[in-house]
Amino acid sequence: MGEMVISIQDVSFQYPDQTAFALQDVSLRVQRGEWLAIVGHNGSGKSTLAKMLNGLHYPQTGQVTIGGLTLSEDNVWAIREKLGMVFQNPDNQFVGTTVQDDVAFGLENNGVEQTKMKERVLTALQKVGMTAFLNQEPHHLSGGQKQRVAIASVIALRPDIILLDEATSMLDPLGRDEVMDTIRELKEKEGLTVISITHDLEEAAKADRVVVLNEGSVYTEGTPQEIFQMDQELLQLGLGVPFSVRMSQLLADEGLLLTQRHFNEEELVRDVWTLNFTK
Amino acid sequence: MDIKLHEVEYRYAAGTPFERMAITDVSFHIPSGEYVAIIGHTGSGKSTVLQHLNVLLKPLKGEIDIGSRTIAAGRKEKNLKEIRRRVGIVFQFPEHQLFEETVEKDICFGPMNFGVQEEQAKQRARDAIRLVGLPENVLERSPFDLSGGQMRRVAIAGVLAMKPDVLVLDEPTAGLDPRGRLDMMEMFASLQKKNGLTCVLVTHSMEDAARYADRIVMMHKGRVYKTGTPRDIFSDRDSLTAIGLDVPETIRFQHLFEEKLGYPLKHLCLTPEELAQEIRRLRGDRQ
Numbered sequence A: 001m002g003e004m005v006i007s008i009q010d011v012s013f014q015y016p017d018q019t020a021f022a023l024q025d026v027s028l029r030v031q032r033g034e035w036l037a038i039v040g041h042n043g044s045g046k047s048t049l050a051k052m053l054n055g056l057h058y059p060q061t062g063q064v065t066i067g068g069l070t071l072s073e074d075n076v077w078a079i080r081e082k083l084g085m086v087f088q089n090p091d092n093q094f095v096g097t098t099v100q101d102d103v104a105f106g107l108e109n110n111g112v113e114q115t116k117m118k119e120r121v122l123t124a125l126q127k128v129g130m131t132a133f134l135n136q137e138p139h140h141l142s143g144g145q146k147q148r149v150a151i152a153s154v155i156a157l158r159p160d161i162i163l164l165d166e167a168t169s170m171l172d173p174l175g176r177d178e179v180m181d182t183i184r185e186l187k188e189k190e191g192l193t194v195i196s197i198t199h200d201l202e203e204a205a206k207a208d209r210v211v212v213l214n215e216g217s218v219y220t221e222g223t224p225q226e227i228f229q230m231d232q233e234l235l236q237l238g239l240g241v242p243f244s245v246r247m248s249q250l251l252a253d254e255g256l257l258l259t260q261r262h263f264n265e266e267e268l269v270r271d272v273w274t275l276n277f278t279k
Numbered sequence B: 001m002d003i004k005l006h007e008v009e010y011r012y013a014a015g016t017p018f019e020r021m022a023i024t025d026v027s028f029h030i031p032s033g034e035y036v037a038i039i040g041h042t043g044s045g046k047s048t049v050l051q052h053l054n055v056l057l058k059p060l061k062g063e064i065d066i067g068s069r070t071i072a073a074g075r076k077e078k079n080l081k082e083i084r085r086r087v088g089i090v091f092q093f094p095e096h097q098l099f100e101e102t103v104e105k106d107i108c109f110g111p112m113n114f115g116v117q118e119e120q121a122k123q124r125a126r127d128a129i130r131l132v133g134l135p136e137n138v139l140e141r142s143p144f145d146l147s148g149g150q151m152r153r154v155a156i157a158g159v160l161a162m163k164p165d166v167l168v169l170d171e172p173t174a175g176l177d178p179r180g181r182l183d184m185m186e187m188f189a190s191l192q193k194k195n196g197l198t199c200v201l202v203t204h205s206m207e208d209a210a211r212y213a214d215r216i217v218m219m220h221k222g223r224v225y226k227t228g229t230p231r232d233i234f235s236d237r238d239s240l241t242a243i244g245l246d247v248p249e250t251i252r253f254q255h256l257f258e259e260k261l262g263y264p265l266k267h268l269c270l271t272p273e274e275l276a277q278e279i280r281r282l283r284g285d286r287q
């Protein structure tokens, strides 16, 4: 077993003046170096949970421990140094008046020295392909450009844990792959832990583990293979299946023979071919 | 209502040191009742084009015909209310179009602004909220106390309640859960098919563009790169990859299958359903 970097225990949370709980008895553990995807219907509590890990909300019952620190108002800044978050709406995250100031802001707060800071800002912006916009005001960017800058700001901080709340929802497919590959590389090289809240099933399929939230509670968790076996049940939960699984279903419905439902297009093609076209 | 763009150009912060060219020489036609998808890399000018369709932005060069009106560069345009009523936009960020203290007031604002009586507007709000898959008690809540996907749904409901002739959608499914995304796309398609609405969709989902659009406009660096039917556009993979895009997953899968087969299928399959049927048919032929 690897080292636990996050442990959430029996956490519940209710927004003021709301009858329903946004989170109810949520327990969850995350290992160092793991890529965890969190999926769930709109309003299932994903962003509320994310904001709790970032110390924007505090649990009303239960407790949250991050990198050995139990979240409280006293250590929220220490926790934010360990865990960097990209918000669902990038506009809520911008603080600088130019793209480069915005990325530098967090570094300055952490006391990173000037020349080092410059270099880290540039490297981060390079990684997301935004060096042509250094002096643009972040609010005056296109949707996808805003998301790229928001991601750069967190990459530059080099936290131990990155939490992405639908951080690539407005990127074009290639751009999304590029950004995700960058983060995957940081995970492989530097042991970064990644928590990714996403509605993108292809992305969830690449995670080490998937947690499904439903109406504020953990519905189930497992490997992507385990989760996407559920198919019909997933629809009820507001979810769906990745392309290869869907394609497998459709081919099976058409009467083609398959050994199993596939998560990988190459394997699916090979299977369809061998069982149906080589006799 | 036909919309035609003629050599439209727009620069942000024009005349200041921060001036930035966003679109230039953009011409294309949105025929009444059609479903047009606009695709393109991040920053290619899609949202800028959309904001011209109901004159939130005015061209700095060129002109736009919107129904019987012509919006031309360098002219003062008065009385845009009729256009705003008939062309409804769902913005890329729902936060940019929500502002009232309750969801109900927010949804009613558009219709009442255009002369619909309060009671009727409230009825429209109830209908619209159901259409976007939210419970009726959301109407009493503040739109800013909702989750991202719930806000998105309210923003869509607000535009539907105006009963526009042209539905302009800027990545309307970003932030929706997978089920909601499917339901919402099917709803837009049915409004277009059954009620004759015109749909203009900006999307990063090549799958949605392939499935729903009659016509696709490809944007690249502020210009129209190419227009055509989904079949035209997606049979030319090279021109897509040249501007940072690619074919839908279905077509990638078709290509993988064709590699095994050694020859191409009779036609390009735009949806997974179509491809599964085609593969079944082919197996039948070979047996």
Ligand SMILES: Nc1ncnc2c1ncn2[C@@H]1O[C@H](COP(=O)(O)OP(=O)(O)OP(=O)(O)O)[C@@H](O)[C@H]1O
Residues within 6 Å of the ligand: A139, A140, A141, A142, A143, A144, A145, A170, B012, B013, B020, B021, B022, B040, B041, B042, B043, B044, B045, B046, B047, B048, B049, B092
């Ligand atoms: N308010 C603004 N002020 C200055 N420049 C802007 C503004 N909004 C957009 N731009 C610039 O204009 C260009 C086109 O932006 P636009 O928002 O139309 O792109 P887009 O195709 O919608 O991109 P995305 O897919 O990322 O949403 C971009 O380079 C962007 O940086």
Ligand SMILES: Nc1ncnc2c1ncn2[C@@H]1O[C@H](COP(=O)(O)OP(=O)(O)OP(=O)(O)O)[C@@H](O)[C@H]1O
Residues within 6 Å of the ligand: A015, A016, A018, A022, A040, A041, A042, A043, A044, A045, A046, A047, A048, A049, A088, B144, B145, B146, B147, B148, B149, B150, B175, B177
């Ligand atoms: N500021 C707030 N005040 C009151 N209720 C809120 C607030 N923010 C969220 N909620 C409610 O709490 C529940 C969980 O919201 P949350 O934002 O965590 O959902 P989510 O899973 O992130 O959804 P989405 O996929 O739409 O982003 C929802 O029912 C939402 O309406």
Ligand SMILES: [Mg+2]
Residues within 6 Å of the ligand: A046, A047, A048, A088, A165, B147, B148, B149
């Ligand atoms: Mg959320």
Ligand SMILES: [Mg+2]
Residues within 6 Å of the ligand: A142, A143, A144, B046, B047, B048, B092, B170
């Ligand atoms: Mg845009």
